[in-house]
Amino acid sequence: MPLPLSIFILVSVIKSAIVLGVLLTAVAYTVWLERKVVGHMQNRWGPTRVGPFGLLQPAADGIKFLFKEDLTPPHVYKPLFIAAPMMALIFALTSISVIPFGNSFTFGPFSVPQFLPFHYEMPFHWGGAVIGPYSIPFQITDVNIGLLMILGVTSMGVYGVALAGWSSNNKYSLLGGLRASAQMVSYEIALGLSLVGVLIQSGSFSLRAIVDAQGGHFWGFIPRWNIFHWQFIGFFIYLMAAYAETNRIPFDLPEAETELVAGYHTEYSAMKFAMFFMAEYTNMITVGCVATLLFFGGWHGPLFGPPLVQALLPVFWFAAKIFCFLFLYIWVRGTLPRFRYDQLMSFGWKFLLPLAIANLVATAIFVAW
Amino acid sequence: MHLFLFLMFGAVCVGGAINLLAQRHPITSALSLIAVMAALAGEYLLLGAEFVAAVQVIVYAGAIMVLFVFVIMLLNAGEEEQTKGSRVAILLGVPGMLTGGLLIGWVVLRHSGTESVPIGALPGHPTDIAQLLFHDFLLPFEVTSVLILIAIMGAVVLASKPEASAGKVG
């Protein structure tokens, strides 16, 4: 039974608020996790002073970002200088809206007393009307081209970085912006092609359908995730391309400290800098979500316990998989050195792209067989 | 509801197109063109062409326009200056296009009855598009792939340095 319109809008607003709140908290704690993990890898402690284990460090960082002086250097192109960090953050946050976090949550049917204000939208039964059962998916909105929408929104994200670099009127920033736009456009192709293999196997662009296709097990014990379903190479390509798309080490050329000061955000301070920072970590989480949905079976995992636990366990499995992915990100950052720019370009065009095409052709032949 | 959405996206389109003409700096023109393309993707969604909308955002707004912005940044293009030729063009071109546009508008309004586009009546589902693209239009599709290949080779040849000293990344 579909929800009445007013309830639907209310539910959507509540869902958006919850997802946004959880996402931003997750972003803050990903930063904490990264500092902690990289610290321990380098035989340091990481943040320890604010709160137990430094757990309140994100809050302290936030307060500091808010109260720092917001400098606008002279000779910048002001409208774009202000708009660029917002664009980066908005595009990063938008792509989370189509990601499903779990199955749907069903409630009802139950009876309503007649004095509720929205009874006029129901079948005309006074008192004790039965509505439902309603099912609310763990997802802000389910579009059947969800994957394409994520790709589109993330491909728009490059403008924030490129325009920040250009509008800062600073040679280091400009170089950072140029590098970012060239790098992101190049790796987007490999990224998109690496996902096509999964799409061919599941036959849909809908993220929900892709996850549903991954339920069950091979021979009773290996989960039927796409990564075990011939898409290992696809996942490898996706991983590499995603590191480049999110400007993370080893592909963080746009903000290479040793050569470009801080690249495209050299001139940014206070909250504007924080927006770039949040955009980067939000993109990391989005990439983790897409990897989990497409290659690691989404929210599939062992289910047990009472009904409420069973309803919430998929969300837990989903979050746990994303956590593993984020940990991998941080691990790579603590391990690998940075590439040179020509190495980056030739790796993308001469290795990843042919490999992605080969993977696509092999998958197509396999499926058509 | 649909009419409201159409008008909203249409207003963004019109504003972006006019802004493209009004701005002197190429990068602001490029940004307004991106706004036009994004709003057009919204119009395509209204028409039920969801796959076209997605491709519009990914290819047009996300790849082609990035190339434009990249070149503008690379060449550090400044404000354009008006010259004699442009004044002639404004004097002749703008009134000419205005009359032409008004003529087209008149014809469209005159000869279109009350027929309207049913929204979402034709879902541009990726499966149907693929069926058309790889089955009915296979030959044109293959020809465009050759076209793309030639374009890639042409771009590489044109952009490479004329001397053999092209050791660095351009």
Add this chain to the structure above:
Amino acid sequence: MVPSYVPLSYYLLLSGFLFACGVVGFLIKRNIITIFMSIELMLNGVNLSFVAFAAHWHALAGQVFVFFVMVVAAAEAAVGLAIIIAVYRTRETLNVDQVNLLKL
């Protein structure tokens, strides 16, 4: 929700307006990159009418044509921008009025 319809002529008017803006920009702009962007604007206007007619006549072929237009636009952007870079290398200007070596 009551399904509301948008007349086909509205889409055509919008498409025609975008095309006209493209033509005007092509005529009055002097920066070669902006001229190029005006061409893209014209292509976009045409695409809109393709999609609108596809929905009107219930023929998906209209949407497929949009893909071909996009492919041509992408090829054109690649080659055109390469030409612009080559012109800038030799002439050090982006103003089309100053690229007049072949004029008498």
